[in-house]
Amino acid sequence: MEFKDIVYSVEDATATIRINRPDVYNAFRYQTVVELIEAFYEAGYDKSVGSIVLTGTGDKAFCTGGDQKNHDGQYQGGIRGTVGMPMEELHSALRDTPKPVIAKVRGYSIGGGNVLATLCDLTIAAESAIFGQVGPKMGSVDPGYGTALLARSVGEKKAREIWYLCRRYTAQEACDMGLVNKVVPDDQLDAEVRQWCDEINEKSPTAIALAKKSFNADTEMIRGIGGLAFQALKLYYDTEESKEGVTALNEKRKPDFRRHYK
Template identity: 35%
Template sequence: MNYKNILIAQEDTIVTITINRPEKLNALNRVTIQELHHAFSALEPIKEIRAIILTGSGEKAFVAGADIAEFADFSVEEGIQLAAQGQDILFNFVENLRVPVIAAINGFALGGGLELAMACHIRVASENAKMGLPEVSLGVIPGYGGTQRLPQLIGKGRALEMILSAKMVTAEEAYRTGLVNHVVAQEELLSYCNEIAQKIIKNSPVAIGMAIHAVNANYKEGENGFETEIKSFGKCFGTIDFKEGTQAFLEKRKAVFTGE
């Protein structure tokens, strides 16, 4: 598929997706959300793809927010549908992807941009990055999971302060509170994310997918994370990767995982 607003590049088993709307500071509109959904959907089943890096074009913004012009005149029903569909096809979808997604936050990550970064499994920010959920300054609240994921990452009190004051935080403050995993120089951002991806791809893709599922289970209503972990742990015993991993350990050699 030819994409209008995203770029995809692959190097061996690592794919980089770049949101490419620099004139709009990579703001998320409906077309971009659909394209991202299509890209993630197409990439996930490919066994050779072991990690995905998500970033924005340029040095100013990862994603500066949602495209406000698209929904400024929406009704209550349209607003509900906008949030529900977006969460379903992109934000929740990314969070539950079996392939690890690393957000390379290269500048502003505001509103839907920060929500997208929080849906990723790992976050790395450039030193110039600034993050926030400014929706209340527009008379609305975060609708793509921000009120749920931000407290999970930084705690209820800090999350409420950020959301209610609509303030932006620096990369250093985001690191200090646990919002991002690492802060690096702008020019080192993608290479640093690639280093993390290189460490990930050495391990079993099956086990990685199971681990993501088990960790996410703790935050899902009606699901017992410990039970999910037990069942996922057991399922690993029936995989080729488990047999290869344990055999390689006993034979004192590097495992060659196939993702089966």
């Protein structure tokens, strides 16, 4: 598959998957998601690869979720995916690849991008990184891994705070709550991630794969819950209440969801 929205490379037993849409803060569209799925499976079953790094182009953003230019009540794209993008497939691909995935985060990790960072096995952040959710501010939510797995990572009280209030958190705050493994100065991020990958790559690939599958088993029920919930999310995206978020953004005003709440 020829990649247009991402850059895929392999060096020293580590595959790097880089979202390459810096003009929109590495927000993803339908094509981006499809390419990410393909890249995760390619890296996951390449026996020369021992670890995978997910990152974004530039220093402004890791990923800021779905590209709102492609959103009109629901995400517009191709034929795959309950909500117009194959998000369930992407989340499954990230978890199912038998290699550890490290999120290398510079700048904003927001919305669907923050969900991707949550799903990664490990997250290493630059001091400039900012984390948070925006779904309820935009007429959206991630009713699967983005909520349930987040609660496993940071605790249920904190996860509810993140989603209900839609605040932003510094890299150190994210580390303190358990969303991030380590925070380093921006100019040391590449070297730190390289060190972690080198250490992983020295280990038994089969043992690592078994460990990842074992960790996943504890939260595997979220896949089924998420699949069911995404069906409900599609119905929500068709409502005026959900559409109010993007409409207000385009009109540069504060959304008024309650006037559409029936």
